[in-house]
Amino acid sequence: MLLVGILLFGWDTALRYFYPNANKPKPEASASPTPVAAKPTREGGLGDALEQQAEAVDLKAQLARPRVAIAAPGLVGSINLAGGVVDDLSLPRHKATIEKNSEPVRLYSPAGTPAQHFAQVGWVNAPAGIAIPDGNTVWTAPAGAKLTPTTPVTLSWSNTTGQTFNLTYAIDTDYMITVTQKVSNTGTAPLKIQSFALINRTSRTASQRSWNLHSGPFDSLDSSVKFQPKYEDVTKAGQMNLEGTADWLGFTDIYWMSVLAPTNAQGATSDFRSLGNDLFRADLVYPAQTVAPGTASSTTTRLIAGAKENAVLDKYEAEGVTKFSYSIDWGWFWFFEKPIFLLLRTLFHLTGNFGVAIMLLTLIVRLIMFPVAQRGFASMASMRAIQPKVKALQERHKDDRQKLQEETMKLYKEEKVNPLAGCLPMFLQIPVFFALYKVLMVSIDMRHQPFVLWIKDLSVPDPLHIFNLFGLIPWDPPSFLGLGLLGLIYGISMWFQFKLQPAAPDPAQQQMMSIMPWMMMFVMAPFASGLLIYWITSNILTVAQQKYLYSRHPGMKAMVQQERATVARAIKDSK
Secondary structure, three states: OHHHHHHHHHHHHHHHHHOOOOOOOOOOOOOOOOOOOOOOOOOOOOOOHHHHHHHHHHHHHHOOOOEEEEEOOOOEEEEEOEOOEEEEEEEEEEEOOOOOOOOEEEEEEOOOOOOOEEEEEEEEOOOOOOOOOOOOOEOEOOOOOEEEOOEOEEEEEEOOOOEEEEEEEEEOOOOEEEEEEEEEEOOOOOEEEEEEEEEEEEHHHOOOOEOOEOOEEEEEEOOEEEOOOOHHHHHHHOEEEEOOOEEEEEEEOOOEEEEEEEOOOOOOEEEEEEEEOOEEEEEEEOOOEEEOOOEEEEEEEEEEEEEOOHHHHHHHHHOOOOOHHHHOOOOOOHHHHHHHHHHHHHHHHHHOOHHHHHHHHHHHHHHHHHHHHHHHHHHHHHHHHOHHHHHHHHHHOOOOHHHHHHHHHHHHHHHOOOOOOOOHHHHHHHHHHHHHHHHHHHOHHHOOOOOOOOOOOOOOOOOOOHHHOOOOOOOOOOHHHOOOHHHHHHHHHHHHHHHOOOOOOOHHHHHHHHHHHHHHHHHHOOOOHHHHHHHHHHHHHHHHHHHHHHHHOHHHHHHHHHHHHHHHHHHHHHO
């Protein structure tokens, strides 16, 4: 009764103490609330609805200004004549969504928009009294100019002291824009000046970063590719000067990239900078040049902004962009991954279905690794066959560890058994299967590829969720409950695989192992559908492989069944 009294009379007092503003009228919502950065996604881009609305409004205003149109198979957009900035680029080969009328993926947006991302070239450090173009300079373009693979465009601007500045843009059929900066000196005095190129972007549109997939600044210096630093590292440092000759530098997402590749970087300096407010910059500053009266000087920089398509990257590397094929984050096992990727792409072209290609690739890899697995299984069978003898030795020499080791090794030698032979095949398979997993993670070829029925995009999780009755209940389950049909099939295949494995000697451990397939089902369900197809196919092939090997080693099968029955009885007795 005392507790009830405290509850009745103390509840209101306690609420007023801990929540003094609970009954006060709330301030009216702002007409334009400050957007909050949404959690990054695999695709990247703006995740906040308010930012997306603001982006649409700002883009309409910015793109109405004087511009030179860009029209190429790989890139469309425009060049802003104010500053000569490339700040409007979309990728017509890649749609933003799987909808038929979807807009192309937008990579670049003008300065000041929520998705700010652009490239700019120019000059710095001119002598006093010499005017040079800057970000506000309005360049002059030829009438009706349009940048296409067959029609380069030259912008021009002149000062009052006899210097003329030109920016010549050329574009190929993919993602490379070549910019040549030229300054002609018709004045009476030498002109000492430096050229620069930069990429400016916001991290609010960055793709999701993970322990094995980098999203952020990256570069190649002295033919060494580095997928670092993180945006957070640049923010903390303020400015990170890069040591070495820059082959290229810029920013990467999982599927997209934007980099500067100088044609001659000898003596050039490069860095990454944090500009505050989630804005970052990659800088390339060339050595100073002295332009004598009556002469001209030029600098050429390649801007590569687009999708990380392996064939395109290989082409650019062949054209002189050092190590550019490694701008895809292949990881440690790149020597496995690239051949696996080429095989996957070939299978896709043959079948026309990326999901089928994944299944065939998994089958081929399993067939290649089968002899290794067979030797490992045979070794494990031999080890289990001599276990009674090993246990006898352990009882006989339980007080003499050194003698036990000698006798055990003698037994292995007599029976021609290598205790490490069963483990070695497993270790050999790990890099192969990790490489296959990584290929599916980084390959843009899987993006927006359908499989069958409800699987319209293999690069995203299964869209049908069991816990909302496949969309009948208007509820979006959290990721740990995002169990779809593919996830359920994965769990069942894991359970069948578990049933064929030797039992753990400890009943408690065996019970834990028995629920592992269902735990893994929830862990793996939120992954991309293409990865689930790979894991399901791999599990089914593993079950088939185990059944075949058991048929070749009936003694091993009988021993496993006996062990599982013994452990099952122990678990039953413990209850």
